[in-house]
Amino acid sequence: MSLTLTDCCKTMSANKKDEDETDGSLHFENLPDVILFKIFSYLYIGDLCRAGRVCLRWYNLTRCQVLWKYVDAHDMQLTSYQLQKMVPILPPCVTYLRISSLSTQQRIPFLTPQTAIEIRERCPHLRTLIIESAFVAKHINFTDITVEDLPQKLSVLSLRKSFFHTDQFFCSVSHPTVPKIKVLDCTSCWCVCDNDIPFFSRLGDLQEIYLAGCPISDVGVVILLKAVEHLKVLDLEATKIGGQTILSLSQNSNSLEKLYLGYTDVADEHFRCLQNTSLPMLQIVCLRKTSITCVGLRYLLNYLRSLKYMNVSNCSISSECALELSLQGAPTKQLNFESNKIVNLEYCDHFFHRNNFRDY
Numbered sequence: 001m002s003l004t005l006t007d008c009c010k011t012m013s014a015n016k017k018d019e020d021e022t023d024g025s026l027h028f029e030n031l032p033d034v035i036l037f038k039i040f041s042y043l044y045i046g047d048l049c050r051a052g053r054v055c056l057r058w059y060n061l062t063r064c065q066v067l068w069k070y071v072d073a074h075d076m077q078l079t080s081y082q083l084q085k086m087v088p089i090l091p092p093c094v095t096y097l098r099i100s101s102l103s104t105q106q107r108i109p110f111l112t113p114q115t116a117i118e119i120r121e122r123c124p125h126l127r128t129l130i131i132e133s134a135f136v137a138k139h140i141n142f143t144d145i146t147v148e149d150l151p152q153k154l155s156v157l158s159l160r161k162s163f164f165h166t167d168q169f170f171c172s173v174s175h176p177t178v179p180k181i182k183v184l185d186c187t188s189c190w191c192v193c194d195n196d197i198p199f200f201s202r203l204g205d206l207q208e209i210y211l212a213g214c215p216i217s218d219v220g221v222v223i224l225l226k227a228v229e230h231l232k233v234l235d236l237e238a239t240k241i242g243g244q245t246i247l248s249l250s251q252n253s254n255s256l257e258k259l260y261l262g263y264t265d266v267a268d269e270h271f272r273c274l275q276n277t278s279l280p281m282l283q284i285v286c287l288r289k290t291s292i293t294c295v296g297l298r299y300l301l302n303y304l305r306s307l308k309y310m311n312v313s314n315c316s317i318s319s320e321c322a323l324e325l326s327l328q329g330a331p332t333k334q335l336n337f338e339s340n341k342i343v344n345l346e347y348c349d350h351f352f353h354r355n356n357f358r359d360y
Helices: 005-022 033-040 045-051 056-062 080-089 113-122 194-200 218-227 243-252 268-273 294-303 319-328
Strands: 070-078 096-101 128-132 156-158 183-185 208-210 233-235 258-260 284-286 309-311 334-336
Touching: 033 056, 045 056, 045 070, 070 080, 080 096, 080 113, 194 218, 218 243, 243 268, 268 294, 294 309, 294 319
Parallel strands: 070 096, 096 128, 128 156, 156 183, 183 208, 208 233, 233 258, 258 284, 284 309, 309 334
Antiparallel strands: none
16 A cells, blocks of 8 residues: 555644644654654655655655665656656665556657666566556567566566557567566557467466456467466456357366456356366456356356355346355355446456565
8 A cells, every 4th residue: 555745744743733732742753763664665656755855864764775675656657768767766675666657649668678678787676567558669560678678587567558569579588588477467458469469378487467458359368278378367357258268268277266257248158168177276256247147157156166256246146146145155155246336447457456466
């Protein structure tokens, strides 16, 4: 959780007021370093830098490397020039970096090879890199940066809402210095279609892939499932998938643990291909706002033996069926029937609901 500097100051001021009422000798500037340090740990990087300008004491506290281990600057919406200025101040301890471009419509490269290489050199321990809404290309027909330019220890890569050329970006994954990407997030990347899926198969260590909101269909998913082994998490929400995807999942996904199919056209009949041996490791399924009904739900609960949680909110599940399944369903399974109150939600965005980015 991150807060703005204004929120933190309001909280500190409220605490100071309460303390002043009980002890007139206690003042705001007398707060111990440990309290200030705790407050600073909740700030985004922009507010942390602004806090460091208050006084010498705050500057010294905000420069502590522990506070810079997880750098979240997505709220600043940087230009390419501002990013180039920010990278030199990053300390070597950074393991998490989240940045966002001002606009993908400018057709100006946001992450240049020079900047990427500097990030790799300055942040050798970087494990998670999230780039949002960026134009990661030299121009519309060419990308001059590859995964080889990224830090070697990187294992979680997100290019969400960005433009890049898949074939060029992942062209050098066989090089020994290329990071072993385990988690790839391409949420809402309109440039990723069925023809781009084969290039993901080059990532031999891939365990999780998030394709929510991408213009892909059954064709691309079938190729992905046949090419990528040991896939544990697959996010296909708000895509154009159907029965062929479910059939391929039942035949090629023995390691899959989490499956997200919300906001798609999957329906009861698509799950008739399931057997007792299908998806033996699957524990979590999201079918929010799909055409699944009580018939399909019972079918899933019967065949997915290892299932622990299923989200079927905003589906055609009657209250009687929900009550019956809650009372008679497998005791180890948790079902979510509650309606979604967020009207304009396009997908659940499971990538940012992952338990802990630090696991990688």
